[in-house]
Each structure stands twice: as C-alpha cells, then as structure tokens.
Amino acid sequence: KPQALVLENVCGLASSHDGGDFRMVVEAFNSLGYSVDAFELNARRWLPQSRPRMFVVGLLNPIDGGYLDSAVRPDKLSWIHSDSSLKTHITPLPAVPDLMVSGFTSIADKLDADDPRWWNAERIGKFMSSLSAIQAERMEGLKASSTVVARTAYRRTRNGKPVWELRDDDIAGCLRTARGGSSKQAVVFLGKGDIAIRWMTGAEYAKLQGAYGFALDGFRESQIQYAFGDAVAVPAVTWLMRSAVVPALRHKAGFDEVCYAG
Template sequence: MPLLEDPPVTAALPKVIEFFAGVGLARMGLEQAGFRVTWANDYEPDKYAMYTAHFRDEELGSEHTFDLGDVFAIDRTAVPRDAAIAWGSSPCTDLSLAGSRGGIRAGESNAFWGYIEALKQLGDDRPPVVVLENVVGLATSHGGDDLTAAIRAFNELGYSIDVLAIDARRFIPQSRPRLFLVGAQNPPVETTVPNPELRPDYLSWIYEDETLCTHRAELPTPPASLTTGLDAYIEPMPVADDRWWDANRTELFIKSLSPIQSERIAALRRATGVTYRTAYRRTRNGVATWEVRPDDIAGCLRTARGGSSKQAVVKVGNKRIQVRWMTPLEYARLMGAGDYNLEGARTNQALFAFGDAVAVPAVAWLGKHYLMPLATGTLGAADRQTAVV
C-alpha cells in the first residue's frame, strides 16, 4: 500500500473568510500573520481583476473561492463553515469625514448589514472570531449611534466586541487611522489597564455602556508613529520623465499655495539635497488650492475617482521643484504592498483600489498580536469568559 503524501503545510493554518476583499490587502496581512484565506467576496470587477492577477489562486490550484457580487446576493450556502475568523472591511463612503456622513444605513456603507446577514446565516458554524475594519469616523457617525448599532449587531450574534484605533503610520510613512472591531465568542477576561495607545479616550464610552457586550484584551504597545521615511517609498524617476508636470503647471501649483506653505517650500527649495513631500488639491472659498504636508510622511491615500482626492509628489531642493501625480507603485508601497502585481492594471484602477483598502502591516500586527492568539485560544487562556448577550 503506497504511503500517503504529507499534507500541505497550509492545511494546519487557521482559515479566514473575507468580505469586501477589494484587492486583497487584508488577505496579505492575515497571511503574514499565519492565517489562510479560503474565501473572499467583493462586488467590483476592477478589484476582482487585480485580486486574481496578484494571487493567481486558480492557476496555482489554491484552495480559495472568490464570490464576485453584491454581499446581499452571495450564495450563502457556499460560504465556508470551517473558518476561524471572518474579516470584513465594509465600505466607508458614508462614514468617512471626507464622505457624505449618511451613516451605516446609507448608501454603500449599508453593505455592513449584508455582512451581518451572511454571518447570521452560518448559524452555529459562525467563526469564533469576527473583525470589522472601517474609518475612525464610524466612532462619531450620528453621535456614536452607528458604532453602537454595529456593536449591538455583533452582540446579537454572540460576539463580545473590542474596539481598537490603529494608524498605519505606526508601520509605514502614511497617516491612515482606522478602527478595528474585534468580536469574540469566548473573549479574554481583562487583567490589566487597557492600552490607551490602542483605545484612545474617544472610545471610552463604548466600554461604559452596560447595554453593550464588550471586552478589552491585553495587548502589547504598538510601534511609535513614524515621522520620517517617505523618500524610501518614492519611485525613482529621471528629471526629464514626462510624468513631471511642465513649467506652467508647476508655476500654477506654486501660486496656489498659502503664504505659509509657499515660504516652507521656498526654504526647502533653497536647501542642499532633495526632499519629498506629498500634496492634496483642496477647494477653499470656491478656489482650488494645493496644500503640502509639512512632514516627511504621506497624507491618507484616498479613492481617486475625483481629481481632488489624488495625491501628488513634490520633489524639492537644490533650487529646483518638480511636481507630479503619485504612481500606482507608490500607492502600493505606502499600503505595505510594494510587491503587488500591477501588471495590466490601469492607473486610476490601481489608485482607487489602494486608496480604498486597509494597510497590510496594520492587519499583520493585529493578526499576530490579537487575532492569532484569540483564534488559537492562547490569548488570556488562563481565564476566559463566554460572551453574554
């Protein structure tokens, strides 16, 4: 009788089902933390095209299914029932401070309830751990009512909720604060004073509301926020590259700066050596202006369907200034996905996809220090409780 082949190493890894997968940056972070994503869903064909081109699951024979379509219309009988974690990065359009602020039941952000319905349909086979990732605006949307509604929805499914605020700036030179709701059927009992680096004061009311089932896990302090490092993420480009704006457009850029910003750029221009900064175009009193960040990190990358949301690179020093739009590779690098396969992706397709995603290293840190110990029963294992709803 022939010997059985050894099973793949991945067979023992905890499985994840991923809602609102986008181009798979959450998957990248989770897999860095030791998980295996076996199922994903998103409704945007452009993101699906990038996802499949990068991960090549079908070509490589990976155990992975991508369900392309609206979260409300997925085949819920096909959602795997053996996952350790469900991850959902639901649309932030109506929750973001830069968006409509319509709330969790408005527009695209209403898709959160499709995530809840899908989990509900899994019944007793729901993963023991769930995650919701979204913008920090969720904490203040409708005076906190939207965050309360989200927590209560998870509570009704048997999950106690912990809420963390993590800025990608702790890992990469991009200002990108996000909320992470971590739900556990068997949450750890609190043993220490909660870490204010992860749970700032504006989240304290959540744990004081006795109508909500919450917990605060003991976690290590994350790395300090970066204040420098942008230059290492900028794509090298010759001075004569036609992606740099011409003299007239560059002069219009300079003229649009406020007096304070203009002097700041002038000082950098006089300096020896090259400095990089990022800039956004804003509308102030009906006039389009440019605002340049004063520090050596990027502003928060956003979806690039409108010109004002695109981020520009400013190269200044040695009496020269050059300006251009940020490239897809730079967006990928600033999301912690510098090795992402961009072949075949259109520029705006890539910019939108990365601007609408979660930073890989933030997910990897959360996965390593919280989700993996929680999923494997080693987080607070000596003293655990069952979520009471």
C-alpha cells in the first residue's frame, strides 16, 4: 500500500453539498487506512497566476503536532480536525510564501511586431467597444502610461452580450482547458500610447504552471493549452510534497533529520 495518497481538486469540493462531498473523500481515505490533512494552495504564492486549488493528503504514518494556519487551512477545510469521527492529523508546516502581486509582464512572450498572432485593428476595435466604462477607463490609464505592461483579459457574457474584462493587476487569471471563448485568456500590452492584443501562447501557459523550458516542439498551441490548462502548478505541488509528505516518509524510514521546504 502506498505510504501517501494526494488528491487535487477545485476548492468548490470543500463546500459542495454543504461539505458532504469533502466528508465522503476523507471517509474514503480513512477506510483505506490513511489519516488526512487538507490544504488550499494558490499557485499565486509562487507564480503570477491566480490558481487556488484544494489538496487532500492521506498518510499511513503522519507527523502530527502542527497548528491550524488559516493561510493554507481555511475554515471550510479545517473543520475536519474537530470531528472525532474522522481520522486526521495537523502537519507541522514551514511558512507559506506571500501571494505575488506582480510578475506576469516579466514572463509574457515578447513577439515580433509582424507576428501573425497579433490581432488586427478591426478585432482590437471590437475588443475595446465591448469594455464597460470602468474597464475602458482602466485600459486608457494603462495605455497612457510611460511603461508597457501586460494584462490578461477574459471574455464574459453580461446581460446576454459578450464582453471583455481586463484584469487590474499584473497577475494572470486561472488557466483553464482551452475550450470555448470564456476559457481562453487574451494578453493585452498597454503603454506609451499603444495597445496590442493576442491570445495567450502555449509557452506562457507552461511558464504560468512553473514548467519553464518545457519542450513544446511538435505540439499544436491548442494541445499545449489544453494540457497545461488542466495541470497542476509545479512549485505549488513541490512545496506540498516537501512540506507535508516527504517529512512523514523520511520519519517512517528512520531518518532523524526532517527536512521541510523553504
């Protein structure tokens, strides 16, 4: 039997059916002999992408004695530790990094001006005409800046009409599998009186998941976006494994020194 099992899901699992689905997951882990701890980790602590995800960690030989840090164990998860009918443990953890407030502009691909992926003037005009007054004001302010920045935008449906919404920070929205317009993010470069727009590239998808330098040759953009859009963020999972799983495995193996992620 594996010493550890880890389940990743959207954070809505914690609250669906008033927490009943989450309870079923914990009970299923318990029925297999695993004690459970659960965490909410946002990839934004390591990468310029807002991507909160829920992780359920089951261990046969857990290390207990931690405290309920609300930064990674909000109330919708931490209640399991006060339910005596469930077998759980509170993992001692290192400090979790603060949420990033910038960084997308620095990793956005800088394509040549004649790259065919840039939208033409007509398409940009339709983008701009769909913006609400607040969105248009935000865009004009960034456009007039002396510094060029990149912002991501999603297409939404408001009152039955498709509109574009521009993020107000230097962080990408949550990546999704690239099916349908609302799942794809456009990248908008604004500054020095100019605007340029294109779809997010596959390489940017990879970087936003922490897969820098990943070999993408031979794959279509849609394949890359689909794969990374439904993946897990590398540094978030690395932190989880080094902090909540590996120490328990080392302890079980008889190592005196327990190494936590920094």
